[in-house]
Amino acid sequence: MLPTLEDFGVPTPAYIRKIGATTHWQQEDCNSQQERAEKAAARIFKDGINSLYLVKSDQDFYATIVAISANRNPKDQNFDFIWITEEELKEIGISFELVIEGACLHSQKIHFNASIDTNAACKLCENIMSKNREAKRCKRKDTKEILNHLERLGCKAIVSKSPSCECQHL
């Protein structure tokens, strides 16, 4: 059974930002929300361009996972992430644009480059944390299932010589 966005409590539409580990969102020794946000921001966002994926459906979410997993080894790892709304990005004044990236044809249509500096990253994290939002984890076995599912569809991010990919039509 493939996991759904509903399972993770992610409303749509939302932008997905992959993070190294859920613990990055829950740093220790924080005396304030601001301090926690600063620490999390330092781990989650880089100065400059950061990749975000706009998900409106479960298929968008699967495409996000396959696109990011294509640059990981092994591919079937835990997939930890936070979700952000468009309003939250705009509130901080973060600019973002659709940029075709990666081998998955579906993910190319939902990938955004967001320009984020340290200050904006801290504000964004603090804002999200004030809403008690938690980092989410798509566990390894679920990641594996998603990748297997997309492999069967012929996703070009997994099967590089795939003649056709059904996932782009989903």
Place this chain on the structure above:
Amino acid sequence: MTTKWPSLYNIGDSQLSKKNKDQDNIVAFQDPKFAEIKQIKTNKYNGCFSSYRKEYCMASEPISFSEIKSYRKEYCMATEPVSFSEIKQYISRQIKNDNRKIQSIFSDYEFLGSILIKDYFQEHPNKRKALAQNVAKHITSVNLVLEVLDWGTSRKIREGFDATVMLLAECGNVIISSLSSLARRGLGCEVLVTDLMIICSNHVRATSPDNKDLLVLEEKWEILIKSIACSSKISPQKRFDAIIKLIPNSNRRLIKTGIIDALLIMEDEIDIQSIKSQLEYFLSDSEHDEYVKEYAKEAMEDM
């Protein structure tokens, strides 16, 4: 702590500086062409060396020592206005005239590894996977492993976390043997642990610069641990043993959860009971961080 490597351009400057002190090479410095080379050698990376990089990265076998020396010399001296054949002739002439060879202050392997690491991290995230295996072949020393960690934890590098894990995992035994050899010399793994402990004991806060060091150190440890767990080139038992050795020394949340994640990564390769017995450590009363306890509990349930 970690060795700070000079940039490509600084390497060139260091070599020039060393040569400048070396009276044996005075002839080379008196040559007007040499000044020209020094002035425009900053173009070398975008120019001639990019083709070398491709050769290195695409090579199916590690490049021989003599080849590296040859490439390095060309690379160090190459400039846009001077063709390769001219450079070769120039170097040959200098060597012949002086009857001496130009010395390098860095080992050739480390020099090449350092260049390839920089290239790897400066590539687009989508292109790194294709490079990782061949770059990893040249990461043959602890200095280079630490340099990879420096790059991977830089705030300027996109998707540095996954890129670093992927690269170090390809290095295989070098990671563990490097750590072991460093531990014997009182460096590396132990240095990182010691630094971490010192910083923790100083009770640094988020506003102090030292706390940033702590965050970076934590990140390096987390990456190292995960890299070892992910490495298919090291036997599962060896990886498992290396990771569980860190448990008693781990006193930070990120490192503890990193170890828990690493143990889960190996669940298909290591006896489940062995992993569970290690996870028990984080569920015991000696663990005071409720977050870690909950994390370990969830991991246990997932198995």
